Amino acid sequence: GAVVSQHPSRVICKSGTSVKIECRSLDFQATTMFWYRQFPKQSLMLMATSNEGSKATYEQGVEKDKFLINHASLTLSTLTVTSAHPEDSSFYICSARVHLNPYGYTFGSGTRLTVV
Amino acid sequence: RKEVEQDPGPFNVPEGATVAFNCTYSNSASQSFFWYRQDCRKEPKLLMSVYSSGNEDGRFTAQLNRASQYISLLIRDSKLSDSATYLCVVSHGNEKLTFGTGTRLTIIP
Numbered sequence: 001g002a003v004v005s006q007h008p009s010r011v012i013c014k015s016g017t018s019v020k021i022e023c024r025s026l027d028f029q030a031t032t033m034f035w036y037r038q039f040p041k042q043s044l045m046l047m048a049t050s051n052e053g054s055k056a057t058y059e060q061g062v063e064k065d066k067f068l069i070n071h072a073s074l075t076l077s078t079l080t081v082t083s084a085h086p087e088d089s090s091f092y093i094c095s096a097r098v099h100l101n102p103y104g105y106t107f108g109s110g111t112r113l114t115v116v
Numbered sequence: 117r118k119e120v121e122q123d124p125g126p127f128n129v130p131e132g133a134t135v136a137f138n139c140t141y142s143n144s145a146s147q148s149f150f151w152y153r154q155d156c157r158k159e160p161k162l163l164m165s166v167y168s169s170g171n172e173d174g175r176f177t178a179q180l181n182r183a184s185q186y187i188s189l190l191i192r193d194s195k196l197s198d199s200a201t202y203l204c205v206v207s208h209g210n211e212k213l214t215f216g217t218g219t220r221l222t223i224i225p
Contacts, residue, residue: 034211036215044160107160110158
């Protein structure tokens with residue numbers, strides 16, 4: 001149980017275009033979803049926390065107008081990278097807290113974004 | 117100074133050997149501690165939580181020293197399938213997780 005489905009797993013896009021990444025909780029309700037970014041050989045860095053029905057909370061240095069987060073339902077959160085540039089190329093991954101297990105965080109399988 | 121620091125490795129260890137990883141954290145208010153495992157180009161997966169009393173799960177033993185702000189992971193009788201990057205993860209109790217850069221382990225046949 002407690003699966004987060006993330007799509008797409010890999011995307012290549014042209015500079016200036018926008019890319020949407022979806023994370024769905026399949027068998028539980030995720031009131032909070034965390035969005036991370038991981039550059040090669042670096043740690044996962046929290047970008048933002050999305051809460052169902054309210055505005056996302058962004059970490060310092062993350063542009064909220066560039067990384068649009070929508071969490072319109074208890075089972076779906078989306079991250080849209082707008083006007084993507086090559087430096088946005090990274091591994092994006094979502095995570096949700098599984099409340100049945102106080103120490104449980106389940107992760108999506110990640111999206112590898114390449115901007116050319 | 118990074119909030120969570122780990123030796124990046126790589127650690128190249130023969131199969132069957134014992135290997136230990138260390139991690140230090142800077143925020144004394146940290147409340148929860150975990151070891152995650154991440155395979156290449158995959159999502160992190162929880163290996164085990166870490167408690168002050170120490171805890172063991174099969175071949176894996178985790179220890180926490182709050183006074184020294186230090187966490188360790190010991191893997192006994194290492195298997196080829198243990199090859200991965202091991203992430204030290206800390207939480208301050210607000211649900212946010214802070215990840216270390218990870219320690220890369222390769223088990224050699």
